Every structure is written in C-alpha cells, then in structure tokens.
Amino acid sequence: MYHFFVTPDQVGEGYCRITGQDVNHIRNVLRMKPGEEIAVRDGISRNYVCALETLGEDEVLARILRTEADSSELPARLILFQGLPKGDKMELVIQKAVELGAYQIVPVSTRRSVVRLDGKKAEAKVRRWNAIAESAAKQSGRMVVPQVKPVMGFGEALARAGELDYSLIPYELAEGMEHTRQVLEGVRPGMTVGIFIGPEGGFDVEEVDQARAAGLHPITLGRRILRTETAGMAVLSILMFRLEGCQEEPGISP
Numbered sequence: 001m002y003h004f005f006v007t008p009d010q011v012g013e014g015y016c017r018i019t020g021q022d023v024n025h026i027r028n029v030l031r032m033k034p035g036e037e038i039a040v041r042d043g044i045s046r047n048y049v050c051a052l053e054t055l056g057e058d059e060v061l062a063r064i065l066r067t068e069a070d071s072s073e074l075p076a077r078l079i080l081f082q083g084l085p086k087g088d089k090m091e092l093v094i095q096k097a098v099e100l101g102a103y104q105i106v107p108v109s110t111r112r113s114v115v116r117l118d119g120k121k122a123e124a125k126v127r128r129w130n131a132i133a134e135s136a137a138k139q140s141g142r143m144v145v146p147q148v149k150p151v152m153g154f155g156e157a158l159a160r161a162g163e164l165d166y167s168l169i170p171y172e173l174a175e176g177m178e179h180t181r182q183v184l185e186g187v188r189p190g191m192t193v194g195i196f197i198g199p200e201g202g203f204d205v206e207e208v209d210q211a212r213a214a215g216l217h218p219i220t221l222g223r224r225i226l227r228t229e230t231a232g233m234a235v236l237s238i239l240m241f242r243l244e245g246c247q248e249e250p251g252i253s254p
Contacts, residue, residue, distance in 0.1 A: 072143050076187060158216075
C-alpha cells in the first residue's frame with residue numbers, strides 16, 4: 001500500500017485532501033484509479049486507510065475507511081547530528097537514518113569537515129535532503145517526516161544538545177564495551193537523545209573535550225573503525241532494538 005503525508009487541516013468530514021507533488025505522483029506516475037486504497041498520515045499521530053475517490057489536476061480526494069493507531073515511531077526521539085561528509089554520502093545517511101527511526105537529522109560542520117556549505121548552496125542542499133527524508137518516511141511507513149535542519153556549526157550543535165535529555169558521541173578512544181553498555185542503558189522511552197557522528201576524519205580532540213564538557217557521553221562502537229556513513233546507522237540500530245524490544249515485553253525497562 002502506498003503512503004502519503006498530509007497536514008491535519010487536510011483531514012476532515014470523512015476525507016483526506018492530498019495536494020502538491022503527490023497529486024502528479026498518484027495520477028501520472030503510479031497511475032492509480034478511484035477505489036484503490038492508500039495510507040495517509042497526518043504527520044502527528046494518525047494513520048488513515050483511505051480509498052481514492054476523485055483525482056483532480058490539483059487535488060486528490062480520498063475517503064477515510066478506517067483510522068489506525070500509531071505503531072511505527074520509536075518511544076524516544078533520536079536526533080542524529082551528522083558531521084558533513086564528502087560527496088553524496090549525506091543522502092544515504094538521511095535515507096537510512098529515517099528508516100531506522102531517527103526523529104531529526106542535523107548536518108554539522110566540524111573542524112575536519114571537507115565540505116563547506118553556505119548561502120544558496122546550503123539552502124538547496126537542505127531542500128533536497130528534506131525531500132529524501134520524506135521519500136524514506138513514505139517507504140518505511142513512518143508516522144512523521146523527520147526534518148533535516150539547516151547546517152549548524154559544532155558549537156551551535158553542542159548548545160542544541162544541551163536542550164536534550166541525553167547525548168552520545170562515538171569516539172575511537174572512548175572506554176571499552178562495558179562502559180558503552182552502561183551508557184546505552186541510560187537511554188529510556190520518552191527521552192530526546194542526541195547522537196553525534198564525526199565526518200570522514202572523525203572529531204578533533206578538542207571537539208571531543210568540548211563535547212565531554214557539555215555533558216555528552218563518549219562511547220565506543222567496537223574494535224573496528226567505521227566509516228562516517230556507517231557509525232550513525234550502528235548507533236541507531238542498537239537503540240532501535242533496545243527501545244522497541246523493551247516495548248514488546250511488559251514489565252521490562254530498557
């Protein structure tokens with residue numbers, strides 16, 4: 001079943017109104033017909049199973065058949081602070097982070113970032129990254145479309161992390177796996193959790209010291225050096241497994 005997103009004001013009186021680029025996608029790419037069923041999500045908490053009714057040039061009207069409970073979002077909000085990588089690696093990072101349940105992705109310019117974005121170039125990149133996030137959210141059945149924020153400097157990102165409940169920073173010189181296990185046990189449902197990932201060259205030692213001073217928890221991801229596009233996925237996978245696994249077992253806390 002195909003998934004589409006609307007805003008809450010596009011839902012009412014038993015119908016969902018779909019507008020924008022999705023109209024062309026439904027009509028001309030998917031070539032869907034009246035009566036076919038789709039899933040429509042309001043980007044907050046509701047998922048509707050609908051039947052297409054009218055397919056106009058500017059709007060598609062879908063009749064609501066039933067409402068389903070939210071079952072696809074993690075019980076904690078995971079925010080990925082990704083050091084800007086080279087090439088188009090950021091697109092892969094965003095796609096996979098959305099699939100793994102990240103709530104938000106924040107591109108971060110660090111000392112070792114080779115890529116420098118500013119002005120119109122940065123705005124264009126962020127628009128494309130948000131389009132990739134929306135596409136990944138549809139494909140993976142997310143209830144919300146994770147937002148990709150404008151590029152932040154490292155200091156600004158640390159200040160943002162100070163507003164969260166808990167933040168992690170994988171670092172090759174962090175203590176062993178037992179320490180990491182203890183740190184990860186601190187992640188609980190209902191929290192907002194930051195995950196800081198360095199670019200190809202990793203974090204500068206002074207940046208790690210600044211992160212520690214700001215209250216971030218250094219962790220290790222094992223004995224191997226992971227690429228920047230792999231490290232964030234490893235952390236998100238671990239946290240997804242912990243949070244969802246404990247949700248399914250009553251009486252067990254992560």
